[in-house]
Amino acid sequence: MDTTFTNLVGCTAPIQLAGMGPVCSDELCAAVSEAGGLGMITVAATSPDTLEGRLDHIRRLTSRPVGTNFLVPAVDRECLRIAARSVRVVDFFWGDPDPELVSIAHAGGALVSWQVGSVHEARAAEKAGCDFIIAQGIEAGGHIRGTLGLLPVLTHVLDAVGVPVLAAGGVGNGRTFNAVLAAGAAGARCGTRFVAATESGAHPAYVAALVRADADEAVRTSLYNVGCPLCPSTHGVLRSAIEAAQALSGEMAGEMRMGDQVMPVRRFQGVPTPVKAMSGHIEAMCCYAGQSVGDVHGVKPAAAIVRELTGQV
Numbered sequence: 001m002d003t004t005f006t007n008l009v010g011c012t013a014p015i016q017l018a019g020m021g022p023v024c025s026d027e028l029c030a031a032v033s034e035a036g037g038l039g040m041i042t043v044a045a046t047s048p049d050t051l052e053g054r055l056d057h058i059r060r061l062t063s064r065p066v067g068t069n070f071l072v073p074a075v076d077r078e079c080l081r082i083a084a085r086s087v088r089v090v091d092f093f094w095g096d097p098d099p100e101l102v103s104i105a106h107a108g109g110a111l112v113s114w115q116v117g118s119v120h121e122a123r124a125a126e127k128a129g130c131d132f133i134i135a136q137g138i139e140a141g142g143h144i145r146g147t148l149g150l151l152p153v154l155t156h157v158l159d160a161v162g163v164p165v166l167a168a169g170g171v172g173n174g175r176t177f178n179a180v181l182a183a184g185a186a187g188a189r190c191g192t193r194f195v196a197a198t199e200s201g202a203h204p205a206y207v208a209a210l211v212r213a214d215a216d217e218a219v220r221t222s223l224y225n226v227g228c229p230l231c232p233s234t235h236g237v238l239r240s241a242i243e244a245a246q247a248l249s250g251e252m253a254g255e256m257r258m259g260d261q262v263m264p265v266r267r268f269q270g271v272p273t274p275v276k277a278m279s280g281h282i283e284a285m286c287c288y289a290g291q292s293v294g295d296v297h298g299v300k301p302a303a304a305i306v307r308e309l310t311g312q313v
Contacts, residue, residue, distance in 0.1 A: 016040065026057050048079055115168060169290060209283060217239045223245070
């Protein structure tokens with residue numbers, strides 16, 4: 001399936017994996033790329049040595065294009081330089097488009113994308129030198145940048161810029177994928193469906209909650225703002241997670257093991273999403289979900305999800 005995005009990046013499927021912190025394991029990133037899409041990992045609270053190791057591991061898993069997602073409040077410039085030398089795409093989110101960051105990534109040989117929530121941001125991203133843009137609607141899960149639904153923001157961004165534009169928010173099945181392509185998008189950025197991929201780093205209890213949920217159970221909230229570098233902001237979260245957090249008797253939801261360290265996870269802590277290294281009240285943690293959660297009917301390999309989205313079944 002050829003689009004301006006696939007031709008630019010070198011993919012065969014116009015799908016970009018959303019940056020989802022530790023949910024985007026090396027294995028999930030590689031599996032999406034092997035299936036023809038653009039697999040991604042998020043670089044946050046990561047040392048340069050650790051990033052080098054992860055990228056080496058991913059390269060052993062796939063030789064196809066991959067990308068790294070950086071959250072602007074936490075960009076380590078040495079990690080950015082390492083990524084730019086090693087991946088096809090360096091992606092940014094949550095901050096005003098910065099020509100200097102784009103220049104650093106380009107100097108290393110990478111393409112640059114920026115996820116935006118408004119026409120103003122889209123124009124700034126193109127002016128900063130980005131090679132493609134992701135227009136995010138409020139149907140998305142996790143941190144939501146703008147205030148418009150996907151089709152309005154996508155339409156206005158397409159009218160405003162000349163670079164390829166991907167659609168993000170609520171794209172979880174073949175019909176919605178084809179709809180955004182028909183609206184002019186060069187592809188889609190998808191997250192919620194891939195949380196339930198076989199290769200995902202998500203905690204099984206989080207995945208089970210997604211499978212149980214209907215589309216209307218993904219709600220907009222600003223409650224998950226504790227210890228969150230991207231907050232205050234609006235998030236797409238499962239209603240059941242909010243209710244479970246409100247029902248907790250104490251301020252701790254559980255803990256997360258990082259190597260030899262055990263870190264507390266507080267009630268309404270905004271990052272990270274529940275992963276396998278966490279324990280405790282998983283159902284009360286930030287179980288982020290977009291409105292495509294109604295399309296999550298079970299755990300499947302990432303390749304099968306890519307095929308379903310693009311109609312290659």
